[in-house]
Amino acid sequence: MGWLANEMGDLSGIVGTGSLRRRDGRWCAVVRVKTTRDGETAWVQRTRDTRIPCGVVGDEAYKRALAECARWRDEILVSEVLARAQAACDLRDASARGTDAATAWLAAGFDEYAEHYLDVLRTTGAVSPETLRGYKGEAFHMISPRMPDKPIAAITTEDIESTVSSLLEAGYSTGTVKKCVNLLGAIFKRAVMVDGLLRSPCEGVRPPAPTPRRSCRPRGSA
Incomplete structure (x- = not known):
């Protein structure tokens, strides 16, 4: 496991301890995850609704919410470690196959890879200019600021779900x-089919259900 440990780097303190805050009358779990950009460390905050009503700090509801936060924090830690290990294996496998281009793209961040994908759509005429403009807006205005600063190969399903939650x-x-969600699925599908990514983090992620339209019919009408 020597080469893998070297590739993954220092894993100490990559996930914070977790905490609770009140939101909409319920306890919300907050966990910070450490990322590195251009050699500088930054923290990305993730949140999850525990669905446990707020009460007094220290009561039974608070303790249950705290336990839920700790469980979620452990899930994030395991996910981050496995993602880094998987990314290192993906890069090593791609290199062993002699696919230098694939190795480079698997190491690219989301912005760079998304721009590459959209450029392929443009040069091949796979979508209309209007559709491409829409994709660019979604990728770089809405999605990109919410994606973690890590290689494409290291992005996890948890990262995708966190991005979806943030958008909502x-x-x-x-x-x-x-x-x-559909655009993310297409981007990572290319990473799997063309660039050697072993699994898309979008697998199992379902888009949000449509919000039911409110009836405009007055109360008491037939």
């Missing part, structure tokens, strides 16, 4: 978020 919390409609 920002007030985007379920229809718009669905388009983002």
Whole structure:
């Protein structure tokens, strides 16, 4: 495991301890994950609704929410470690196959890879200019600021789900978020089929269900 440990680097302190905060009358779990960009460390905050009603700090509901936060934090830690190990294996496998281009693209960040994917769509005429403009807006205006700063090969399903949650919390409609999920699926599908990624992190991620339309019929009408 020597080469793998060297590739993954120092894993100490990559995930914070976790905490709780009140949101909409329920306890919300907050966990920070360490990322590195251009040699500088930054922290990305993730949140999850525990669905446990807020009460007094220290009561039974609080303790249950704290336990839920700790469990989720452990899931994130395992996911981060496995993702880094998988990314290192993907890069090593691609290199062993002699696919230098694939190795380079698997090591690219989301912005670079998304731009590459959209450029392929443009040069091959796979989509209309109008559709391409829409994709660019979704990729770089809505999705990119919410994606972690890590190689494409290291992005996890948890990262995708966190991005979807962030979009919904920002007030985007379920229809718009669905388009983002579909675009993410297409981007990572190419990474699997063309560039040697072993598994798409979008597998198992479902777009949000449409919000039911409110009836405009007055109360008491037939």
